[in-house]
Amino acid sequence: MLVAFDLDDTLYKEADFACSAYREIAALAEADFGLDPDGAFAAMAGALSRKENPFDALEAFAGRALPVAEWVRRYRIHRPTIALSDGVGALLDRLKVQGCRLAVVTDGRSLTQRNKIEALGLSRWIDGDNILISEETGADKTLPDNFEALERRYPGEQWVYVGDNPAKDFYHPNRRGWTTVCLADSGCNIHPQTATDAEHAAQFTIREPEELPAILEKIQKR
Numbered sequence: 001m002l003v004a005f006d007l008d009d010t011l012y013k014e015a016d017f018a019c020s021a022y023r024e025i026a027a028l029a030e031a032d033f034g035l036d037p038d039g040a041f042a043a044m045a046g047a048l049s050r051k052e053n054p055f056d057a058l059e060a061f062a063g064r065a066l067p068v069a070e071w072v073r074r075y076r077i078h079r080p081t082i083a084l085s086d087g088v089g090a091l092l093d094r095l096k097v098q099g100c101r102l103a104v105v106t107d108g109r110s111l112t113q114r115n116k117i118e119a120l121g122l123s124r125w126i127d128g129d130n131i132l133i134s135e136e137t138g139a140d141k142t143l144p145d146n147f148e149a150l151e152r153r154y155p156g157e158q159w160v161y162v163g164d165n166p167a168k169d170f171y172h173p174n175r176r177g178w179t180t181v182c183l184a185d186s187g188c189n190i191h192p193q194t195a196t197d198a199e200h201a202a203q204f205t206i207r208e209p210e211e212l213p214a215i216l217e218k219i220q221k222r
Contacts, residue, residue, distance in 0.1 A: 001216065002154045003095055004130075004147075006163035007106035007113060010183055012082050012120055014190045018048055020080040025058070025071045035062055076112045080119050087209035092125040094213060101157065103130035103150055107140040107168070129153075144172040151176070158219060162212065163202070166195035170202045179203060179219050181212060 008014040019041075026040040040058055047057035055068045095102060102125050106113055113133045117123070122131070130153075132146040139145035151159065159178040163169030170180040182202035185193050195201035204215050 001099075001158045001160065001220065002101045002103060002150060003160045003162065003212075003216070004103035004105050004150060006161075006165070006169055007104055007116060008108070009164040009185075009189045009191065010162060011088050011104075011122070012085050012116070013188055015048060015188045016082045017080045017116060018054070018075075018190075019045055020082055021075040021078050022048075022054065023081075024078050025074060028071065028074065029058065029062070029066070033062060033064075033066065076109060077115070079115050082116065082119050084120055085209065091209040091212060095216075096125055098213075100216075101130070101154055102126045103132065105132045105141065105146045105150070105161070107134040110135040141168040141172065144176060147172050147176055147178065160216065160219070164189060164193065165191045166193055166200045166202065167191065170195075171200050174199055174201075174203070179215070181206060181215060183207075183209070 005011055008017070022041050022044040023037075025044070026035070026037040029035040029040045030037040040061060043057045043061035044054035047054040055066075055071065059066050059068065092102065104117070104122065104126055110133050113135075117131060130150070132149060134140035134146070137146055137149070147159075147161070159173070159176075160181065161169065161173040161178050162181045162183060164183050164185065166182065170182070173180050180202040181204045182193065184205055184207045186207075206212055206215070
């Protein structure tokens, strides 16, 4: 069995990555403009929680124009302080012991996603060839290419995709006969989890990572 995971808001909380970047940017704001770093961070984090633009909030806090383009770049390239969500490490350990092949299929910039993967220590469980990043492969999840690549690599397997975002995570795996599993939002996800139609919806929903093995056992018995 191949179990592939989305990265952001599936294996860790994307808000943690954002807050890690905001702390670095707040330090730059203090060094370059004398802004209070705690206030700068609070302005950006508050905007994130309200689904507003954090850099607009930072400029409003500063009361002046800031080098936002450069700070967006720093946001994308910074080495984050993040950790796997509760239960994810134990889940990956269990799947490896059970002989599952593990993969990541994620959209995003190569450097940004690679920095996250390194910070999370995912090489402990997942081979580098099984980490598919849209900027590197030339295909994001609006296309079937990365799922097809895993099918070619592991023909005849049962394929499972675990993600969080019905807007793009489950459509192509569903159409290709994969089992799809949505990890429910615990209250701090970046993207909403409303599926526009049945093809975009996951076949199963779990609230905690430790619920996944029971689903895998169920599909293995089919």
